[in-house]
Amino acid sequence: MSHEEFPTDRPAVVTCGLPYANGDLHIGHLRTYVGGDVYARALRTLGQETAFVSGSDMHGTPVAVNAEAAGVSPESFALDWHETYEETFPKFRVDFDNYGHTHDETNVELTTDVVRALAENGHVYEKEIMVAYDPAEKQSLPDRYVEGTCPYCGDRARGDECDEGCGRHLEPGEIEEPRSTITGNPAEYREQTHKFFRVSAFQEYLGAFIDRLEGTANAQNQPREWIEGDLRDWCITRDMDWGIDYPEGEKPRSSEPEAGEGADDLVLYVWVDAPIEYVSSTKQYTERVGADVFDWDEAWREDGEIVHVIGRDIIQHHTVFWPAMLHGVDYEEPRAVMASGFITLNGQGFSTSRNRAVWADEYLDEGFDPDLLRYYLATNGGFQQDVDFSWERFRERVNNELVGTVGNFAYRALLFAHREFGGTPDPEAGVSEEVHDRIEAAIGEFGAAVNDYSVRKVGDAAVSLAAFGNEYIQRHEPWNLIDDDPDRAAQVIRDCVQVAKAIAVLFAPVAPGTCERLWSQVGGEGSPHDVEIEAALEPPTADLDEPTELYEKIPEERVEALNAKLEERIEAAENGDTGDDGNGNDTDAADLDPIVDDRIDFDTFESLDIRVGEIVTADGIEGADKLARLTVDLGVEKRQIVAGIKQLHNLEALPGTRVIVLANLERAELFDVESNGMVLAAGEEADLLTTLDDAVPGERVR
RNA sequence: AGCGGGAUGGGAUAGCCAGGAGAUUCCGCCGGGCUCAUAACCCGGAGAUCGGUGGUUCAAAUCCACUUCCCGCUACCA
Numbered sequence A: 001m002s003h004e005e006f007p008t009d010r011p012a013v014v015t016c017g018l019p020y021a022n023g024d025l026h027i028g029h030l031r032t033y034v035g036g037d038v039y040a041r042a043l044r045t046l047g048q049e050t051a052f053v054s055g056s057d058m059h060g061t062p063v064a065v066n067a068e069a070a071g072v073s074p075e076s077f078a079l080d081w082h083e084t085y086e087e088t089f090p091k092f093r094v095d096f097d098n099y100g101h102t103h104d105e106t107n108v109e110l111t112t113d114v115v116r117a118l119a120e121n122g123h124v125y126e127k128e129i130m131v132a133y134d135p136a137e138k139q140s141l142p143d144r145y146v147e148g149t150c151p152y153c154g155d156r157a158r159g160d161e162c163d164e165g166c167g168r169h170l171e172p173g174e175i176e177e178p179r180s181t182i183t184g185n186p187a188e189y190r191e192q193t194h195k196f197f198r199v200s201a202f203q204e205y206l207g208a209f210i211d212r213l214e215g216t217a218n219a220q221n222q223p224r225e226w227i228e229g230d231l232r233d234w235c236i237t238r239d240m241d242w243g244i245d246y247p248e249g250e251k252p253r254s255s256e257p258e259a260g261e262g263a264d265d266l267v268l269y270v271w272v273d274a275p276i277e278y279v280s281s282t283k284q285y286t287e288r289v290g291a292d293v294f295d296w297d298e299a300w301r302e303d304g305e306i307v308h309v310i311g312r313d314i315i316q317h318h319t320v321f322w323p324a325m326l327h328g329v330d331y332e333e334p335r336a337v338m339a340s341g342f343i344t345l346n347g348q349g350f351s352t353s354r355n356r357a358v359w360a361d362e363y364l365d366e367g368f369d370p371d372l373l374r375y376y377l378a379t380n381g382g383f384q385q386d387v388d389f390s391w392e393r394f395r396e397r398v399n400n401e402l403v404g405t406v407g408n409f410a411y412r413a414l415l416f417a418h419r420e421f422g423g424t425p426d427p428e429a430g431v432s433e434e435v436h437d438r439i440e441a442a443i444g445e446f447g448a449a450v451n452d453y454s455v456r457k458v459g460d461a462a463v464s465l466a467a468f469g470n471e472y473i474q475r476h477e478p479w480n481l482i483d484d485d486p487d488r489a490a491q492v493i494r495d496c497v498q499v500a501k502a503i504a505v506l507f508a509p510v511a512p513g514t515c516e517r518l519w520s521q522v523g524g525e526g527s528p529h530d531v532e533i534e535a536a537l538e539p540p541t542a543d544l545d546e547p548t549e550l551y552e553k554i555p556e557e558r559v560e561a562l563n564a565k566l567e568e569r570i571e572a573a574e575n576g577d578t579g580d581d582g583n584g585n586d587t588d589a590a591d592l593d594p595i596v597d598d599r600i601d602f603d604t605f606e607s608l609d610i611r612v613g614e615i616v617t618a619d620g621i622e623g624a625d626k627l628a629r630l631t632v633d634l635g636v637e638k639r640q641i642v643a644g645i646k647q648l649h650n651l652e653a654l655p656g657t658r659v660i661v662l663a664n665l666e667r668a669e670l671f672d673v674e675s676n677g678m679v680l681a682a683g684e685e686a687d688l689l690t691t692l693d694d695a696v697p698g699e700r701v702r
Numbered sequence B: 001a002g003c004g005g006g007a008u009g010g011g012a013u014a015g016c017c018a019g020g021a022g023a024u025u026c027c028g029c030c031g032g033g034c035u036c037a038u039a040a041c042c043c044g045g046a047g048a049u050c051g052g053u054g055g056u057u058c059a060a061a062u063c064c065a066c067u068u069c070c071c072g073c074u075a076c077c078a
Helices: A027-045 A061-070 A074-091 A105-120 A199-212 A217-221 A224-228 A270-289 A296-303 A312-328 A360-365 A370-379 A391-421 A433-451 A455-476 A478-484 A486-506 A512-521 A533-537 A556-578 A602-606
Strands: A012-016 A050-056 A098-101 A124-134 A146-149 A156-158 A176-180 A188-197 A237-239 A266-268 A305-311 A336-340 A343-345 A387-389 A610-620 A628-633 A638-643 A658-662 A668-670 A673-675
Touching: A012 A027, A012 A270, A012 A296, A027 A050, A027 A305, A027 A336, A027 A343, A027 A360, A027 A370, A027 A433, A027 A455, A050 A074, A050 A270, A061 A074, A074 A098, A074 A360, A098 A105, A098 A270, A105 A124, A105 A270, A105 A312, A124 A176, A188 A237, A188 A312, A199 A224, A199 A312, A217 A312, A217 A336, A224 A312, A266 A270, A270 A296, A270 A312, A296 A305, A305 A312, A312 A336, A360 A370, A370 A391, A370 A455, A370 A512, A387 A391, A391 A455, A391 A478, A391 A486, A391 A512, A391 A556, A433 A455, A433 A486, A433 A533, A455 A478, A455 A486, A478 A486, A486 A512, A486 A533, A638 A673
Parallel strands: A012 A050, A012 A305, A050 A098, A305 A336, A343 A387
Antiparallel strands: A124 A188, A146 A156, A146 A176, A237 A266, A610 A628, A610 A658, A628 A638, A668 A673
């Protein structure tokens, strides 16, 4: 940890995790982008030369799959989203110096160069592996697009892990009875040669790197598990069409001769070209403004200060895989990784597919100033903390802190100055020592916040300065002094205008729009983003126009209306999950598995002995997270059945509930508890099946 | 299961890395003041043995050990 404090005389690059070109943005995403934007602006205010870049992540299987479903090419599908993002960010005043995408020429070239260099440096090798393949669709099934049965515990397993059963890591080819999660088709295994990045060789380097890494605690600590444990080499190629080609004259060929349709082309795994977009985007910035303004080559290959702002779900990529890649081609390593927490709604995560979210567009359509949301997202809780979003809290913070503290102070001070003095009284006379010291203290807090990677503290520095301003003006009561002691009144008002000017500078990273207005109200030229932090103490202009109010209060009725909308949505989303009343079917059709093609004959159906049962007792199984032990009355006998519903249902309320039971399922033992049958339930939330009328326990279902 | 993050007055949040007077800020509650300002602002008050237990120390919210409970991650959801 021997990094020099910001500002340094090196070029800094602040990046934001690439949004995946596959869906709308919601305020959870925005938290990361606003955080990055605030941080980049704050660095600049400190005088740090900074480039703020990002781009859209265009590749990967989900894009390819969804594009096909939409009947368009992956490129135009992804480009559509890319354009949406490109338009959306500026609406929130998230102003990237460059916003590219991973499929543009710069990135394709640079990625090719980097991978080639990695290979030349001996960090890449070939290996034959088994990959799942869907013969009906003539499509490879990488990663999570295959599911089947775990060979160890017999439970359902997805991708390379038995995620529901024993949790064991599975090598490619190990999953039994593989099926495509896209089509449900049975899959088969084929042998293929793939490229691997020798991450394991970087273990020692990464161990030292993680000790140097700054940023949020989660980003510094979580990767230790991987780095200090067994580092697996990464398979960096995928057998599909959409992506950046693996850069070699002779590409590894699929061993399947009749694969056809170009399926033998290997492309790079998205996580290879995605982070390289950070570099490419910086390069495009340099190409646009010239290396004398910002030199991408110096920043990335000599002595840049690289700060990655990401969601905490991609910490591994940015602290293990990516630094290893950079080191493998002699690029600069990241100085810091800031990993944001997630935002929840009523305590539950956002779910894009279920429309359980507050969308970016939706917020704008409500007519709110983006600065309000920026302030909320930047200062509500620590950056790495998960926070719950509520309109009520939004209103509270806006009304009390933005309107009451910041806006009110600026308005009352400037209005008074304008009315009584036509602006700043005798600006060159200077501010009082107390105010000078207080502003310096705020500047100090601001700098400390940046070095602490805390966007919340950046915002707090300005807001607490405004609180001081309110207290100061109140303490000196210039409205009483104005007649008796006009000189004293002038001093107080001069002080207050100075504080307002300092707020315009210090608060600009968080609230860029309103601070531009405040800046011009105190007579500033241009924008507060173009000045450095010292401007906070430079005397304001003498002549000031009548100020306008910076923020508007949000009335309570507004919150009620917003909540009503949100509640409605959440309710619909939850009903979509549990189907309690059978009409809340809001689940996105694209989310559902298609009907399995394989038909069974009637005899096969007849062999299932499905019965009506009634739950007699329900208890959680000690030591198991999800399992509950049920006693179910099947009329002819009572059965003990284990079901994975512990967290999803209130067990105490279950006795008396009628359920549908598959009675002739083979016995199984889960957590040392015998399960004799299976209680049927629908969906991820285990919505229990029951009967509409009063069928008697023991009756057969047919 | 392993790992990461968290638990602080009624609610929400800071402080913890660099231990130190009866713990921050916002909301809510009680009382007072002021009126330049957006029914705002200012002052004062009640209210927390900082999840629990044990340890280190002259001193622990802070460091250590154990423990309980939340949230999340475990390689394509920010």
